[in-house]
Amino acid sequence: MTKRNAAGHAECPGNPTQSGKRPAGTVLLARPITSFRIPAVRAECILDETTESVTYRPPEEIDVIDSDTGETFLTCRVPVIVGRKLKGYIPLPMRYRAVWLQLSYYIVLFRGMWRLWAQELQKAKSREERNNAATLRRTTGTLLAQHMVSRLLAVLELVSRSHNAEQSGEERVNILDEWKIRVARDWFNITCQEVPEEDAKYLKADPMRPENRALYGELVLCGGIPAVFNCRNVEGDWKIEGEGTTFIEAPDDLEEWFDGDIVGLEQMFQDSWRDDALEKLMTPDKYRQVQYHPKAVLPARWHEGQRPQPCFWSVKYWNWTTQGNSPWDKPIDLLYYVLKEDPPYTVVEEFMQDIDTLFNVVTEAPVMEDIYTLARKLWFGATTWGEFVDDLMQNHLRLRHAVSTTSEEKDPENVFDTFEVRLVLEGFVRRNELTVHLPLNERDDVLWKVLKRVSGKHQSAWSWIVSQIVVGKKVTEVLKAAGPWWTNANIMKRIKKVQAPIDGAHNDNRGAGATAVEVDDGDATDDDDDDDAGAAAFEPQSATDEDNNDAAGAASGSGPNTEIQEEHNAHVAKPDHRPKKRTKRTGQSTDDIGMEDDDAMPGSSGEQAQLNSQAYRTSQEAHTNHLSEIQATFRMALNQDEIVIPLQRVAIDQLVEYTTHCSLERYAAKMKSDFSPEHAESVQTYLDVLEDLQVMGPPIDSEAFDDLRSVFREFVTRLVSIEARKEAERRQKDLL
Numbered sequence: 001m002t003k004r005n006a007a008g009h010a011e012c013p014g015n016p017t018q019s020g021k022r023p024a025g026t027v028l029l030a031r032p033i034t035s036f037r038i039p040a041v042r043a044e045c046i047l048d049e050t051t052e053s054v055t056y057r058p059p060e061e062i063d064v065i066d067s068d069t070g071e072t073f074l075t076c077r078v079p080v081i082v083g084r085k086l087k088g089y090i091p092l093p094m095r096y097r098a099v100w101l102q103l104s105y106y107i108v109l110f111r112g113m114w115r116l117w118a119q120e121l122q123k124a125k126s127r128e129e130r131n132n133a134a135t136l137r138r139t140t141g142t143l144l145a146q147h148m149v150s151r152l153l154a155v156l157e158l159v160s161r162s163h164n165a166e167q168s169g170e171e172r173v174n175i176l177d178e179w180k181i182r183v184a185r186d187w188f189n190i191t192c193q194e195v196p197e198e199d200a201k202y203l204k205a206d207p208m209r210p211e212n213r214a215l216y217g218e219l220v221l222c223g224g225i226p227a228v229f230n231c232r233n234v235e236g237d238w239k240i241e242g243e244g245t246t247f248i249e250a251p252d253d254l255e256e257w258f259d260g261d262i263v264g265l266e267q268m269f270q271d272s273w274r275d276d277a278l279e280k281l282m283t284p285d286k287y288r289q290v291q292y293h294p295k296a297v298l299p300a301r302w303h304e305g306q307r308p309q310p311c312f313w314s315v316k317y318w319n320w321t322t323q324g325n326s327p328w329d330k331p332i333d334l335l336y337y338v339l340k341e342d343p344p345y346t347v348v349e350e351f352m353q354d355i356d357t358l359f360n361v362v363t364e365a366p367v368m369e370d371i372y373t374l375a376r377k378l379w380f381g382a383t384t385w386g387e388f389v390d391d392l393m394q395n396h397l398r399l400r401h402a403v404s405t406t407s408e409e410k411d412p413e414n415v416f417d418t419f420e421v422r423l424v425l426e427g428f429v430r431r432n433e434l435t436v437h438l439p440l441n442e443r444d445d446v447l448w449k450v451l452k453r454v455s456g457k458h459q460s461a462w463s464w465i466v467s468q469i470v471v472g473k474k475v476t477e478v479l480k481a482a483g484p485w486w487t488n489a490n491i492m493k494r495i496k497k498v499q500a501p502i503d504g505a506h507n508d509n510r511g512a513g514a515t516a517v518e519v520d521d522g523d524a525t526d527d528d529d530d531d532d533a534g535a536a537a538f539e540p541q542s543a544t545d546e547d548n549n550d551a552a553g554a555a556s557g558s559g560p561n562t563e564i565q566e567e568h569n570a571h572v573a574k575p576d577h578r579p580k581k582r583t584k585r586t587g588q589s590t591d592d593i594g595m596e597d598d599d600a601m602p603g604s605s606g607e608q609a610q611l612n613s614q615a616y617r618t619s620q621e622a623h624t625n626h627l628s629e630i631q632a633t634f635r636m637a638l639n640q641d642e643i644v645i646p647l648q649r650v651a652i653d654q655l656v657e658y659t660t661h662c663s664l665e666r667y668a669a670k671m672k673s674d675f676s677p678e679h680a681e682s683v684q685t686y687l688d689v690l691e692d693l694q695v696m697g698p699p700i701d702s703e704a705f706d707d708l709r710s711v712f713r714e715f716v717t718r719l720v721s722i723e724a725r726k727e728a729e730r731r732q733k734d735l736l
Contacts, residue, residue, distance in 0.1 A: 027211045030172065032204035036192040038150050038178055042296035044138045045114070045145035051305035055081045056090075056104065058254050059097050065324035076100075080312045088312035088353070090158050093171040095208050099180050103151055105250035106183070108257055109265070110144035116269050132278055142292040146188050148303045150179045155310045160360050180207040189291040311360040314353050316341055328362050331397050332389050336406040340419060348379045348430075362399060371396055380434075381427020382446055384453055385420040414483030416461060424450050425465070425475045440470040461486050645723045648716055650674060655712060664690065678722055686715040 057079040063072050076097050078090040092100055117137035124130040154175040157163050163173045181202055182188055187195065195203070205212050256263040304310055313321070316338040321327065327334055338345070338354045345351050355375050359366040374391055377383040389404050408419050428447045432440050451462055464485060468478040654674070658667040668687050675683050689711050 026201075026215060027206045027209040028204050029177070029206050033178060033181065034203070036178065036182075037175060038146075038153060038182070038188075039299065040188060040191065040291070041142060041146040041149055041299065041302070042291055042293040043145065043298045044141035044292060045148065045302075046298065048305075051303075052082060052309070054087075054304040054309065057081060058258055059092055059100060061094070061097075062322070064322035067321075067324050067326040067329070070324060077318065082309075086315065088314045089318045090155055090310075090312060091161075091318075092158060093173065095171070096173050096176050099176050099208065100154075101250050101254075103147060103154070103176070103179060105257060106147045107144065107151065108260055108262060110140050110147060111260070112262055112265050113140040113269070114144050116266065116274075120274065132281055135281065136277055138292045139290065143188070145298060145302055146291070149299060150175065152302060152304055152310070154179070155304060159311050159313060159357065177207055311357040312353070313357055314338065314350070317354050317357050327358055328399055329401055329403065330405075331358055331362060331399065331402055332392070332404045333406045334358060336408060336419065339423065340408075348376060351375060351379055359396070362397070366396060378423060379427060380431040381424045381429075381450060382431070384450055385423050387453070411483065414480070414486075415455075416458075416465065416482035416486070417479040420454055421451075422475055422479060424454060425469055425479070429469065429475065442466055442470045458486070460489070645720055647675065647679075647719050647723065651712075651716060651719065655708075678726065679719060682715060682718040682722065686711065 059076040059078050061074060061076055064075050065072055075094050076092040078092050078100070080087040080090060114137060117133055117140055121130060121133040121137055124133050154173065157173060157175050163171055184207070185199065185202055202215070205215050251257055251263075317334070319341075320334050320337045325334065335354065335358070339351065352372065352375060355371060356368075359368065359371065371392075374383070374388060374396075378385065378388045393402070393404050406419075411417050424447070428444060429440065431446070432438070432444075447466070455462075461482060465478055465482050468481075469475060654667065654670055657670075658664070664687075671683050671687065672680070690708075
């Protein structure tokens with residue numbers, strides 16, 4: 001029975017630190033190889049064309065900063081291409097560049113030989129020719145799978161940082177050490193316990209050191225191509241004679257082989273290798289090795305294209321780590337960096353790649369399904385950044401020296417433009433994209449509950465921010481503009497307070513019970529005053545408050561994005577076909593429902609003339625901007641996916657006109673004059689409903705607009721139906 005160590009690997013015979021002689025000056029491994037980590041593969045490879053293509057580009061040399069010492073050192077990274085796009089990188093110590101290239105070359109070489117023997121099998125005419133070609137194809141195909149398993153294991157060790165990387169420049173990659181030794185000794189066809197006692201010296205010498213070249217030889221034996229070369233084993237070296245020896249090691253010019261085809265290989269095969277291999281197959285010697293076994297099966301996972309793929313380092317992960325940062329010390333700053341840095345991620349899978357890589361590096365056996373659920377909630381705006389960080393640190397990232405701080409630099413002049421707010425709003429947009437053909441819902445319950453947990457203040461500002469996003473403006477641009485908007489709004493409030501004693505009509509209106517449009521006092525930096533009453537009323541329009549934890553759990557679920565979609569659909573506004581009547585709310589802004597009202601300091605009487613002049617100019621600009629914004633909002637919200645008939649556009653334009661600066665009477669007159677008699681009944685029904693709604697804008701609040709939109713869509717449906725009937729009658733008449 002094979003003896004195994006604690007790691008489950010078969011132990012080698014003898015003591016590699018004592019057995020076998022070695023040349024003087026041999027540099028030893030710090031930890032001799034006592035077991036084989038690379039399993040012996042005895043089944044022919046089967047390349048499944050349905051698996052995702054994962055290829056590598058040549059290693060790139062690059063300077064990086066050591067996170068412990070702060071010193072710069074030279075290392076390598078291997079670009080990873082998946083589906084013709086850069087997926088990320090594999091970190092590769094500089095001292096392993098040559099052996100990585102040699103392993104990559106062997107995979108290209110054996111793939112080429114495997115295909116060439118497959119072609120010979122197709123061309124074979126006699127049974128003997130077919131049997132010989134099949135034997136050589138299976139042998140090369142088995143060793144192709146062997147080297148691909150070796151590379152997969154090396155990649156897994158490198159991307160997880162599980163190799164010895166305590167000292168930069170002196171790293172040890174166990175799989176690559178073992179592969180170099182076993183390929184040099186042609187030991188892939190034997191188990192660890194079958195290594196001869198006298199050869200144990202090879203298991204303790206460092207295969208990467210140039211001082212050990214005499215031990216391992218100038219050339220690496222290509223043991224996977226049977227009976228191609230005349231080989232004789234001389235102590236401490238492999239002597240290879242015959243044609244084609246230049247194909248044993250990777251050519252210095254990567255263009256000659258790296259893209260998958262070795263220049264001159266097929267010609268060499270036709271001229272020499274094929275006949276030599278067939279001859280040696282008929283007259284085997286003691287160097288002939290047969291690794292293939294007809295009853296063997298391939299490992300369940302033997303190349304990088306199979307799922308799960310290795311946790312390749314993304315471009316952002318690489319950049320952050322190589323700037324002298326440690327994921328063990330600052331894991332939260334890493335996640336902050338990848339979400340904040342340009343170019344922004346557009347799909348959740350990009351963020352999940354960094355999540356996978358982080359936990360693959362810093363933890364053992366993490367509960368990834370729970371972590372994925374938490375990350376999806378953050379991505380789709382169903383939880384705050386602070387809640388996400390707390391959960392990770394308390395339940396998943398139990399690292400002794402880890403801190404949760406980030407490198408975020410907040411704008412002291414703009415309390416709205418923060419990383420946390422940006423994630424909530426971008427998540428709101430992403431979550432809405434899960435629902436096809438529905439506009440953004442300005443009263444989305446999940447959004448407002450999460451915003452309340454971010455900040456229970458400044459209701460009018462949040463309403464303005466959301467109103468800009470629902471009409472298609474970019475989140476980052478809106479947040480940058482929110483600070484100046486807030487400052488200007490508070491200037492207008494102070495101006496109104498100065499004007500109040502002068503404007504008698506304004507005072508009369510306030511005495512009659514109308515509510516003046518106001519915003520919170522203070523500038524965009526005022527985020528310290530806690531008003532419990534204002535915070536409690538922090539809701540979208542008239543939406544009711546529910547348990548805050550409902551939103552936090554909105555995105556969890558076993559399937560991808562399933563419960564996020566369900567939570568969203570549950571709160572999409574669905575107006576009734578016959579909305580209830582409503583009393584017109586004159587002089588009231590829905591942005592100010594439940595907001596805080598901090599007292600502002602009034603200006604002195606000497607400032608009134610200047611403030612009055614400024615108020616006039618500002619009010620004119622605000623009026624123009626308001627009309628432009630409301631027109632853009634209505635055009636986007638009322639537009640159908642497709643303009644079916646010209647009258648549809650006419651109806652949209654007239655409704656925009658009515659909702660911005662037209663009375664209901666004037667609107668009714670224009671509708672009756674612009675639409676033909678066939679539509680008279682539909683027009684009148686539509687106008688009657690509008691009168692019942694008492695929507696007499698402007699201004700029109702969000703709730704009224706939802707009802708108006710429902711009624712308008714019914715009217716447009718009738719328009720299209722009547723026009724379609726008219727067109728059908730016209731065509732029938734033409735046919736007759």
